[in-house]
Amino acid sequence: MPDAGYVLRRLLQMVPTLTFILVVTFVLVRLLPGDPLSAIAGDRVTDAQVAQARAAYGLDQPVLVQFGLYVKRVITGDLGRSLIAQVPVWTLVGQRLPPTLLLTGMATGIAVALAVPLAFISALRRGRASDLVIRGAFQIGLSMPVFYIGLVLLTVFSAQLRWFPVGGYGDGWGDRVYHLFLPALTLGVSLAAVLMRNLRSAIIDVLGAEYVDFARAKGLAPRIVLTRHVLRNALISTVALLGPTVGTLLGGAVITEAVFAIPGVGRLMIDSIYGRDYPVIQGLSLTLALVVSLVFLLTDLLQAALDPRTAG
Amino acid sequence: MTTAIKSAAILTLLAGTGLAGLAAPAQAVTRGGTMTYGRYADSLFPDPVLNDANVDIWILSNIYDTLLLPTDDGKGVQPGLATAWTVAPDGKSVTLTLREGTMFSDGSPITAEDVKWSLDRARDPKNGIWNFIDESIGAVDIKDPKTIVLTLKHPDPAIIAGLSVFNNQIMPKTQFEAMPGATMVEKAKAFAEHPVGSGPFVLQSWSRGQEMKLVRNPHYWRQGADGKPLPYLDGVTFEVLPDDATRILKVQSGELDGAEFIPFSRVEELKGDPKLNMALFPSTKVTYGNFNVRPKLNSGADNPLSNAKVREALNDAADKDAIIAIVTHGVGTPMSSYMSSATPLHTGTGPVFPTDPDKAKALLKEAGFDKGFKFSCLVLAGNVDEIGIATALQQMWAAVGVTLDIEQVDNATRTDRFRKGDFSMRLGDWTDDIADPNEITSYFGYTPVIEAQHSGWKSDEFNSLYEASQQELDTTKRAGQYARMQEIYRNGPTVPLYESPYPVVLKTGVKGFLQIPLGNNIFSGTSLEK
Numbered sequence A: 001m002p003d004a005g006y007v008l009r010r011l012l013q014m015v016p017t018l019t020f021i022l023v024v025t026f027v028l029v030r031l032l033p034g035d036p037l038s039a040i041a042g043d044r045v046t047d048a049q050v051a052q053a054r055a056a057y058g059l060d061q062p063v064l065v066q067f068g069l070y071v072k073r074v075i076t077g078d079l080g081r082s083l084i085a086q087v088p089v090w091t092l093v094g095q096r097l098p099p100t101l102l103l104t105g106m107a108t109g110i111a112v113a114l115a116v117p118l119a120f121i122s123a124l125r126r127g128r129a130s131d132l133v134i135r136g137a138f139q140i141g142l143s144m145p146v147f148y149i150g151l152v153l154l155t156v157f158s159a160q161l162r163w164f165p166v167g168g169y170g171d172g173w174g175d176r177v178y179h180l181f182l183p184a185l186t187l188g189v190s191l192a193a194v195l196m197r198n199l200r201s202a203i204i205d206v207l208g209a210e211y212v213d214f215a216r217a218k219g220l221a222p223r224i225v226l227t228r229h230v231l232r233n234a235l236i237s238t239v240a241l242l243g244p245t246v247g248t249l250l251g252g253a254v255i256t257e258a259v260f261a262i263p264g265v266g267r268l269m270i271d272s273i274y275g276r277d278y279p280v281i282q283g284l285s286l287t288l289a290l291v292v293s294l295v296f297l298l299t300d301l302l303q304a305a306l307d308p309r310t311a312g
Numbered sequence B: 001m002t003t004a005i006k007s008a009a010i011l012t013l014l015a016g017t018g019l020a021g022l023a024a025p026a027q028a029v030t031r032g033g034t035m036t037y038g039r040y041a042d043s044l045f046p047d048p049v050l051n052d053a054n055v056d057i058w059i060l061s062n063i064y065d066t067l068l069l070p071t072d073d074g075k076g077v078q079p080g081l082a083t084a085w086t087v088a089p090d091g092k093s094v095t096l097t098l099r100e101g102t103m104f105s106d107g108s109p110i111t112a113e114d115v116k117w118s119l120d121r122a123r124d125p126k127n128g129i130w131n132f133i134d135e136s137i138g139a140v141d142i143k144d145p146k147t148i149v150l151t152l153k154h155p156d157p158a159i160i161a162g163l164s165v166f167n168n169q170i171m172p173k174t175q176f177e178a179m180p181g182a183t184m185v186e187k188a189k190a191f192a193e194h195p196v197g198s199g200p201f202v203l204q205s206w207s208r209g210q211e212m213k214l215v216r217n218p219h220y221w222r223q224g225a226d227g228k229p230l231p232y233l234d235g236v237t238f239e240v241l242p243d244d245a246t247r248i249l250k251v252q253s254g255e256l257d258g259a260e261f262i263p264f265s266r267v268e269e270l271k272g273d274p275k276l277n278m279a280l281f282p283s284t285k286v287t288y289g290n291f292n293v294r295p296k297l298n299s300g301a302d303n304p305l306s307n308a309k310v311r312e313a314l315n316d317a318a319d320k321d322a323i324i325a326i327v328t329h330g331v332g333t334p335m336s337s338y339m340s341s342a343t344p345l346h347t348g349t350g351p352v353f354p355t356d357p358d359k360a361k362a363l364l365k366e367a368g369f370d371k372g373f374k375f376s377c378l379v380l381a382g383n384v385d386e387i388g389i390a391t392a393l394q395q396m397w398a399a400v401g402v403t404l405d406i407e408q409v410d411n412a413t414r415t416d417r418f419r420k421g422d423f424s425m426r427l428g429d430w431t432d433d434i435a436d437p438n439e440i441t442s443y444f445g446y447t448p449v450i451e452a453q454h455s456g457w458k459s460d461e462f463n464s465l466y467e468a469s470q471q472e473l474d475t476t477k478r479a480g481q482y483a484r485m486q487e488i489y490r491n492g493p494t495v496p497l498y499e500s501p502y503p504v505v506l507k508t509g510v511k512g513f514l515q516i517p518l519g520n521n522i523f524s525g526t527s528l529e530k
Helices: A004-031 A036-040 A047-056 A063-075 A089-124 A129-143 A146-160 A173-207 A210-217 A222-259 A265-274 A278-306 B002-007 B017-021 B054-060 B112-123 B173-177 B184-193 B244-252 B264-271 B308-317 B320-327 B357-366 B384-398 B411-419 B438-444 B447-454 B460-469 B475-491
Strands: B034-039 B068-070 B077-079 B082-087 B093-098 B137-144 B147-152 B201-207 B211-216 B235-240 B276-281 B286-291 B374-380 B403-409 B425-430 B494-499 B502-507
Touching: A004 A063, A004 A278, A036 A047, A036 B411, A089 A129, A089 A173, A089 A222, A089 A265, A089 A278, A129 A173, A146 A173, A146 A222, A146 B244, A173 A222, A210 A222, A222 A265, A222 A278, A265 A278, B034 B244, B077 B082, B112 B137, B112 B147, B112 B173, B173 B184, B201 B235, B244 B264, B244 B502, B264 B276, B264 B502, B286 B384, B308 B357, B308 B384, B308 B475, B308 B494, B320 B384, B320 B494, B374 B384, B374 B411, B384 B403, B384 B425, B403 B411, B411 B447, B425 B438, B438 B447, B438 B460, B438 B475, B460 B475
Parallel strands: B034 B235, B374 B403, B374 B425
Antiparallel strands: B068 B077, B082 B093, B093 B147, B137 B147, B201 B211, B211 B235, B276 B502, B286 B425, B286 B494
16 A cells, blocks of 8 residues: 555645646637637727726736736635636636536446446457447447437437436435436446456456466355456556546536536636636636546555555 | 607606506416526626626616616617606706615615616726716716706717616615625625616526526516516526527426527427427527728738628628528528618618629629639637528629638637737627617727727718717607618628527417517516416
């Protein structure tokens, strides 16, 4: 098991990453054509009104001065205020991050719940009909665009069968899990396909390993061989894959959030980019970078627990 | 109606006479229930004065009231928090009588002090972009607790209509000033989180990007058809659903009572559903192309579009009916002026430029462009309607030898380039905010405002007619000025395309919902019937 020193080192490593994200997003948003005023004010405002608003938002100051002020605020934990919604960025993050995290978490859970047993069946019955069916089905799941899966699920299970609500987020945790089930399934299916393929080939590799033969030769029950030796070793590479995939999932939630009307950070990010809402884009990028870094840390810890050699 | 009132110079309307326009079902109305309504985007900053966007404007009147209210046809006004108004014979002042016993949603009385404070804030040139509506007001005075006198800097034929515009909504001075914040803008931000107004509903909760809950204001002054106070509904819940397909599915599955911005491609299908009422509310919306007509482009290149003959040729070559069929699936009608036919003082019948490719070719030859030329059009990326229009124009203009490049950009980029005059053409749409033609006219043609939509187009005659019309109280004369301006604008910088209604889908049980031509969503007379 990795010690506290390892965790601390890893947390410190996040500082340069987050600094990099901070600088890059600050520069990138300003390289976009137009500025918050062109997005907020629309076509109708006069030049004088634009100048007045620019001054009010502090956008008339030199970029370096703006950057200095921004860094000073971020260090004190203040991400600034949204130029469009006129509320603190933290308020928006606080409102919009939980739905995305819940969705991503549920999708990951569904993906793991689907991928692990099916990968086993597929690997143990390699080349047989059940293997082909499972792999074929996941191949289809993987090649269908997420928004399409989403719309099909919505049309069948919500509009026709009325088993689930048509999108939305709900009130209270039970209701939210109910609301997010279909979108999580949508995301989970494509993630499961990736995990399943990886896990299946890892299981096949492990099954051929000498220590498995040895365990069997010792006379261990096949169930124990599978769980204690095969699964544990096969999962190492899959867990390593889980980190980056969850990161992608956070990004990919944008489309799912739009189709299922989930008020998450994906939509907030898109709206903020269109609106050139600099403080929100910057604050959200930082927050997401932090979340993804933490997920990486978690998966690394998990991997280290499975395979102590990886904790360095 | 508006201008008729003003030309008569002295006219007093008594309370209630204008209320006939309120959508009031003849039979018994069901009270109670919460209507759920799917919106394509959330509100941003529901402050009457400092907002900039239709997502706020179109719902504000449910929370705040104005002294006068727009009529259901969007062309006139009716009594609101003021029961009567009188314009002095010289047109230099307006006297308003305040309604007795009106209250804000927190139960506090609406005083003349609140009215003066609200109008003073709205007309302050430092506040937001809407103060042009109150440009003529020189002073707001409280004559007695029930009488407000507006002293005008000059006669203003649009001031009565202006008093029904959202920026002149009445807010409670004391409650606003009690908000935290050092500046008025900070106070406005805090107040907009928990607004107190006197509209039919109160904002109960708002989860940004998700839903906004309005509940009935027990102190609302207006009476329903059953003789009891409006609104009929206990509340309205707005759900934010940016995806068109999802918004429609939610109405079809029964989770929503209605949804706005239905794509025109779905209108026919939804009309066929017996459980739904596919409503097309008349609007002031116009969709058009807009040229840069300066002699040189920002790149320094000569600009063929500065030639009025070239512009007319492109207009003649554009088949409006085909575009209406392709983009609106037949729902739109050709624009017959730069302003919509629902705008007061509109003139014209049929398309401004009937389709005539032969004439287009002849005009291009006359202008020396028989070999054609090439220019580009800014199109909002991913906007199906704009891409459809641009693609259709590309083909139609190719037929007369002109090559159109389509440049897809996002909104902020487009606005930025538009404002800098860094474009050849762009597509756009417009809806009026006031029951008067002056707003669209100032933006579309009057140079000092935004250089005729940043086109660089300039007509001295148009400019002086506009200035005169802004002080002309004689309805007939003003109508004449507007007729002439619309004639001059044939040489203007636009490609008039089509007018289109507001497409809203409702369950059949929803009665009395209204979106007026100015865009305002009116839930005060809405009821949920079995």
